[in-house]
Amino acid sequence: MHFDVIVLGSGPGGYVASIRAAQLGMKTAIVEKESMGGVCLNWGCIPTKSLLNSAKFLQSIKKNGELFGIKNENIEIDYSKVLSKSRNIVDQIKKGISFLMKKNGIHVIHGNAKLKKRKKIEVIQNEKSIAEYSGTHIIIATGAVPKVDKKFQCDEKKIITYRKALSFSSLPKKMIIVGSGSIGIEFAYFYHSMGTKVTIIEICSKLFPNGDNDISDYLKSSFDKIGIKNYLSSNINKITYNHENNEVIVDIKTSLKNIILKADIILYAMGVIPNIQYIGLKDIGIQTEKGFIVVDENYRTNIDGYYAIGDVISTPSLAHVASHEAINCIENIKSLNCQKIDYNNVPKCVYSLPEIASVGYTEKESKENGFQIKIGKFPFSALGRAISDENTDGFVKVIFDNKYDEWLGCHMIGNHVTDLIPEVVIARKLEATNYEILGTIHPHPSLSEAIIESIANAYGKAIHL
Template identity: 40%
Template sequence: MADHNTSPEFDVVVIGGGPGGYVAALRAAQLQLRTALVERENLGGICLNWGCIPTKALLHTADTLRRIRHAEALGIRVGPPQVDFTQVMGRSRQVSQRLNRGVTHLLRKAGVTVLMGSAELAGKGRVEVTDTQGTKQSLKAKNTIIATGARARELPMLPFDGKRVWGYREALSAKEVPQTLAVIGAGAIGMEFASFYASLGAKVTVIEAAARVLPASDEEVSAFVQQAMAKEGIRFMTEARLVAAQVGSAGVALSVEQGADRHQIDAECVLVAVGLVGNVQGLGLEKTRVAVDRGCIQAGDWGQTAEPGVYAIGDVAGAPMLAHKASHEGIECVEYIAGQRSGRQPQALIPACVYSHPQSASVGQTEAQARAAGTKVRVGKFPLEGNGKAIAIDEAQGFIKTVFDDVTGQLLGAHLVGPEATELIHGFTLAGTLEATEAELMETVFPHPTLSESMHEAVLAAYGRAIHI
């Protein structure tokens, strides 16, 4: 190990090169802070390499395949499409590799010192880095940001084996489409992979312990998504509990309780998508005052932990575990370190997106949450079958829902399901950030013909003024 007196010194050392960590490092470099970033595997983190980005590449393939299959309705006659699964997966990896190189270039251009290896807090403002050859180096860090992300939560009875029992990594690197696939968990990850593999011909069963799929979503959105995906041939079992599992050479036998009934589900492969747990091991936290609760680091305003000079952002700091939330927190944390922010950290509106077919997206409170808080609300809902663009592109299934405070006109929440929902939600996120009321949203002119007009109509509908329904 290098002598502490000659250890390189940094204003900020970031541990973890995912969308929280590398963005924090880039912002720190912009602010002329001497910055080091330590990453043990791949720059870009899980999101870029094994999560958000490669799954969207796969889902784009699924969407294209779906359009080809329905092309005759548009007057285009084509033969049955053939899928080269190896090439599908290969392209997904190529997309990730291209973006990985992009992140590497950005960090180099910004002057960030990148160290590949594992980092551990070593006390007194020091971070110890061990590279892949076992060589140790000590860094002096005035401030340390922990951005180590999260990993898939395993089930004790179904540990990942890389063959029959998958996490998201195995689902992204499969060699062939399984004939049957069971998905445990109907959150965003489970629903996206269910959608992808079903589109490629797998017989998919989704098992969810909660009363509905996408349990964090608005109830009407959840019901619509389940109904639409069931029409695609996906079987759903809600309020279902996995009680036993037997992994064999040819597949997995699952025993599932649903009410008073017990079912056996036989599947060639099982994808376990029951949430994430923070990567807090091996960081030397036990030598500090940093507190860990249920697998996540406890962090307050600006990512501050109980250990002075140590911060935590992104997934490792708890829900919502979303890449864009991590990036946002990383920037705010660094700006606080640089003295550009002070006081209480403002609460940011964080949109959530699910890229299955149909897409869904939301921001703010659901109708049920607003009512449970005792708020008198106005709710607007506009079906896409009333939207000219949606009809023209033959994707008129879905709706947009808005929730307003009846007294103040504040936009409390917005919930979208249907084509390009994930691209449209930012409009409501921006409106909420600007503290727009129904008055400003009603006066906003939306271009025609676009799907976004339905956003306007959903606002108008909350006040009995919708034009096209």
């Protein structure tokens, strides 16, 4: 059977590409080896946010319940219901995606896809070839898999990745998390909130290594206060098992000395790598570099008719990036005049408590790029809405170019900051300066006032600071 477009993978890149292709009148097929929605829906973005919401709700009652007139004695956690709630949400959204496939007339093919020459794919089920399809355009959107330390076996029993971390039948008493990017931070907060003793091991000198230094410092202070132990500038020398106590013993090297830690579980949260190992790239000659598929600005590979989007290419490994690349890829195929993605204006979010949201350059990056900068900050503790919500942790930090007033970056940590960052993304897209932004009116009381106040602070005009 021949299609105009065949998409490999049904994550936020793949399913969006298939829908947009169908909307533009292209006969479209999508190949998925597991469940519709890919890792993001089934084992990533969606279920983790459900778990985190349960954790935030629990912590809010424990911390502030009595302040709001809610008695909080004898609180118990029914962990099975916490898990089942997250899986029910996943199932609900999966049904929605399947409905969209039917609505748009997209042919769904179940199995592993392997690329063939002359714009063909082979579909494999249970290690047997079951069908071959051809397509005028073939889009690789197979996503990513967890990055693990190859020195230590990941058995998904005692040494696990995020997928297993979402499906424990009971809570571990002690957990070691390796890595403090967004995955590590979110799981650290969740399991700590549920009552697990959590320790983070990070090879870099700060938590959240890719974040602005002020954000990382505040996060560390926040985690220290609630009892999440952090070993920075540290790595693992050796892992052994104590079968008698059913625990893992970890020998780590810190900047000062070697330390022995014990835990029930080790969770690798070291990020992800492209899921491209078994899809036949070498067979047809598609070029890769440093583990990523090489594409041009229109997501075309070096082989005509083959494209790649999302986590398989060297752009930010984020669901919203993959979806936007999917639309651009399809619209370029149809020769539509779509806007190129500004990868320096992509919002990055972490959904722990406090939440983290950022866009653009960090302070360090701004200086490294030669900018003379103005910096403004505003703490949520000085904001009426945050005070009334009993959630005053965190701040907003803005960075402007001193010469042209270009908004170089914004970094937030606090309650609901992931909902505030789009304002900054739009303002930067429209090249707004401090003059335009300070001339806008923000509602009072609201958390968004922290943005306008931080900009005013950068220019010596702060009223409430």
